[in-house]
Amino acid sequence: MSETTVTIKYGKGYDDTWAVFRGSASEIRADIMEFFGMDPATQAGLSLSSIVTNATQIAHGKALIATALGATVVEETASEPAKPTNDPWAAASAAQSGASPSSASVAEPKKEDPNAWILGEIEKQTTVDGVKRLWANNQAFFSDPAVMAAWKAKGKALKEAGA
Incomplete structure (x- = not known):
């Protein structure tokens, strides 16, 4: 199998921190979860792409906290x-x-259920725009197929109702 390289940046600038992972997909998967302190049980069943997305969210969150709040x-x-x-x-x-x-x-x-909160929030939405905003602000939850299915069903129902 060929070697893969994944780079996760903490920000947009060239001077921002980078984390680079090289190896097979399974090696990179394990390395990313270890590097970012991710619980393998919460990432089970996710593709490497989804794990990279979740890790990128963690990296961006840490960078934002450090730069905006001066946290260490x-x-x-x-x-x-x-x-x-x-x-x-x-x-x-x-x-x-x-x-x-x-x-x-x-x-x-x-x-x-780790998705109980987001499923409840999806159910509370009364407009299509509200459903879209919920997705935009909570993308990490939507890697779960059950959450995505609930979100699509709610959006479809609201669209049909003209909300």
Whole structure:
């Protein structure tokens, strides 16, 4: 198999940081996920192109945070990110469902669909322009075929309704 080269830039300028990966597609896939700290389970089933797109989003986000906010990277650990103990979103969801907010924050967090949020946002849209904006602002979610199918169905339904 031939060697492939993938370059991911952190910005548009020549002086911006670049990350270059060379090797077979499977080697590059593994290298990119390791380099950007991506969880292989969340990237399972994605093409190399989709993984490059996700990694580019990470690179651009880090560059933007560094340039716009003057932030610097601090120690990165391999451990799982801290889970919020008093999550306002969980409390709001619990309040809507009739449960007490305190029981929602005390309960063990459930493993939920990573696309639940975007699927809910797609469903909330009332105009074709809203659906288009949602896609433009959240492209990383749309590499999942189920999300893309829901988005297309919502857009089609809104278009037929004249919204």
